[in-house]
Amino acid sequence: MTRTESSDDRCDALLRLVARGDRKAMAELFLLESGRLIAVARRIVRRRELAEEVVQDGFVAIWEKAGAYDPTRGAARAWTTGIVRNRALNLVRDGGRLDFVDGEALAAYSDRSSEAEQAYHALPDSDALKQCLGQLEPIRRRSIVLAYVVGFTHGEIAAELKAPVGTVKAWIRRGVIALQECLS
Numbered sequence: 001m002t003r004t005e006s007s008d009d010r011c012d013a014l015l016r017l018v019a020r021g022d023r024k025a026m027a028e029l030f031l032l033e034s035g036r037l038i039a040v041a042r043r044i045v046r047r048r049e050l051a052e053e054v055v056q057d058g059f060v061a062i063w064e065k066a067g068a069y070d071p072t073r074g075a076a077r078a079w080t081t082g083i084v085r086n087r088a089l090n091l092v093r094d095g096g097r098l099d100f101v102d103g104e105a106l107a108a109y110s111d112r113s114s115e116a117e118q119a120y121h122a123l124p125d126s127d128a129l130k131q132c133l134g135q136l137e138p139i140r141r142r143s144i145v146l147a148y149v150v151g152f153t154h155g156e157i158a159a160e161l162k163a164p165v166g167t168v169k170a171w172i173r174r175g176v177i178a179l180q181e182c183l184s
Contacts, residue, residue, distance in 0.1 A: 007032065012076040019066035026063055033077070034059070037084045044088035049158050053165040054091055058084035117142075119149040132182035140175040143168055 011032060017025030034055055041051035041058075061083050069079050120141065123130035133141050139161060146152040146160060154172075158165045 008075050008077050011080070012071060015062075015066055015069050015076040015080070016071075018063065019069060026059075029062075029080075030059055033080055037081065040081055041084055041088040044085065045091055049155055049165045050091060051088070053155070054088045055084055056166040056169075058087050061087070117145075120145055128183060129179075132179050135182060136175050136178060139163075140171045140178075143171045144175045144179070147172055 011029065014025045014029040014032065018029060037055045037058065038048075038051050041054040042048060045051050045054060058080070062080055065083070069076060073079075120130070120133060123133075125131075133144070136144070143157050143161060146157045147154075152160065154165050154168050157172075158168045161168065163171075
C-alpha cells in the first residue's frame with residue numbers, strides 16, 4: 001500500500017469517528033490534513049492568513065457535516081478538500097477581504113494601531129474595565145482593543161500582531177470571556 005493510500009484510509013477512518021462526535025479523531029484529522037488543505041486554499045485565495053481562515057471554517061463545517069459523508073460517493077480526502085475548496089472559492093467570489101492595501105493605507109493602519117495603546121492607557125486606573133484588561137496577557141488585550149476600539153478586522157489584527165487569523169480569533173474570544181467573568 002502506498003503512502004497516499006494509507007493517508008486516504010486513515011482520513012476515511014477518522015472522518016467516520018468524527019461523524020460519531022469523536023473530538024480526538026477530529027484533532028488527528030486536523031493534524032493529518034490541515035497542511036495540505038492550507039496549500040489548497042492558498043492556491044485559490046493567494047494569502048496565507050486567508051487560507052488559514054478558510055481551513056479553520058472548513059474544519060468547523062467538516063465537524064458539523066461529517067455525518068453526511070458517504071464513502072460510496074468518494075474518498076474522505078476528496079470530500080474534505082471539496083469543503084475547503086468551496087469555502088475558498090466563496091471567499092474569492094465575495095472579494096471584500098481580498099483587496100490589497102496600498103502604501104498610504106498601510107501607513108494609516110499603522111497610525112490607527114497606536115490608538116489601541118492610547119485608548120487603554122487613557123482609561124482611569126480605577127476603572128473596572130482597565131483593571132480587567134490589565135489581567136489579560138498583553139497580546140490578548142491588544143487584540144481585543146484593536147478589534148473593539150480601533151475596529152480592525154481579524155485579518156488586520158493578525159497582520160499587525162504577526163499571528164495566524166485563527167489564533168487571533170481565539171485570543172479575542174477567550175479574552176472577551178475573561179472580561180465578562182471579571183466584570184460580572
